[in-house]
Amino acid sequence: MLKAVIFDMDGVVVDSQPYHFKADSIIFNKLDLDIPTEERDTFVGKASRKMWSFIKNKYQLDQPVEQLMQLDKTIRIKHISAIEDVAPMPGAVDLLNDLAQNNVRIALASSSPIEVINILIDKVILRKYFHVIVSGEFIENGKPDPDIFIYTAKLLGEDVADCIVIEDSENGVRAAKSAGAKCIGLKNDNSGNQDLSLSDKIINDLHEINYHVLNLIMKKSAYNHVP
Numbered sequence: 001m002l003k004a005v006i007f008d009m010d011g012v013v014v015d016s017q018p019y020h021f022k023a024d025s026i027i028f029n030k031l032d033l034d035i036p037t038e039e040r041d042t043f044v045g046k047a048s049r050k051m052w053s054f055i056k057n058k059y060q061l062d063q064p065v066e067q068l069m070q071l072d073k074t075i076r077i078k079h080i081s082a083i084e085d086v087a088p089m090p091g092a093v094d095l096l097n098d099l100a101q102n103n104v105r106i107a108l109a110s111s112s113p114i115e116v117i118n119i120l121i122d123k124v125i126l127r128k129y130f131h132v133i134v135s136g137e138f139i140e141n142g143k144p145d146p147d148i149f150i151y152t153a154k155l156l157g158e159d160v161a162d163c164i165v166i167e168d169s170e171n172g173v174r175a176a177k178s179a180g181a182k183c184i185g186l187k188n189d190n191s192g193n194q195d196l197s198l199s200d201k202i203i204n205d206l207h208e209i210n211y212h213v214l215n216l217i218m219k220k221s222a223y224n225h226v227p
Contacts, residue, residue, distance in 0.1 A: 001215065002211070002214050002215045003104070003156075003158045003162035003163065004104060004105035004106065004107060004158045004162065004164075005099055005106055005107075005163065005164050006106075006149060006152050006156075006164070006165045007107070007166050008108075008110055008165070008169070008172050009112060009117060009121070010045075010110060011089070011188045011190060011191045012089060012167065012186055012188075013088060013092050013121075014086060014087075014089065014092075014121070014123075014124055014126075015088065015089050015190070016080070016086065016120055017044070017188065017190040018190050019079065019080050020080075020112075021190075023076045024040060024043070026075055026079060027075050027076070030071070031061065031063075031068075033055070037192070038193065040192065042170075042171075044169040044191050044192055044194065045111055045144075045167065045168070045169030045171035046111060046142070046169075046171045047136045047142020047143055048069050048073070048113070048142070049065060049069060049142065050143075052072065053065050055068070056068060073113050076113070076116055077113070077119070080119055080120065081119055087124065088124045090206060091205055091208075092126070092206055094207065095206050095209065096126065097129075098210045099129075099211055099214075100129060101211075102211040104211060105132075105156045105157075106129050107131060107132040107133070107134065107152045107153075107155070107156055108121070108132070108133045109148050109152040110134070110135060111135075111142050111143050111148075111171075112135060112136070113135060114133075114138075131156060132152060132156055134152045143169075143172055144170075144171040144175045144178070145178070146178035147179075148175060149179035161180050162218070163182070164181065164200075164217065165183045165184070166183075166184045166206075166209075167183060167196075168187070168188045169191055169194050170194045170195045173185050173196055173198050173199050174198060177198050182217060183200055184201050184203060184209060184217075185198075185201070185202040185203070186203055186205075187202060187203065187204050
């Protein structure tokens, strides 16, 4: 039975991926980096430390990873704080209401810094729905490693196998499936070219799912694993 739903934030709860791509451009320009779009797409959902370790090694940057992460965080917070027309993803509010009415535990687990999470969640006035909010900063190994979803499920007091994760990135889907959770892959053009094929179900819009659909996915999965 479905016990909890864990949402990614950017591109799932909040329509914020364009803001992050713009922040990326500002940061990369400051570092004189010319990173092609197809490579930037691979960074979506990925933990900051993993992204900057990769960029530092590939592009032979002199700055320590910690300094690059801090530069990223400072610019990203400033850029996103100034944005006024932030909106929830279509269908997000309806889905959150439906889950709450069915007494499902709800969490947010994002690779974004906690300051960015707080800014965006408060701009769209959705904080009240989440029993737990987790940033990739809270754990050692971020997405695509499974730690963030294992940690979030533990905070919720639920077995991760009883949770469904909703993600828009390949990194997020891989993390969810590695953790042992079920996963809904949300196609989002603003998230770039993402391989969501490991998902238990792929959707084009959050209006395609509700409590009953998610519960059926959980029940079907349990049935399929009966010896």
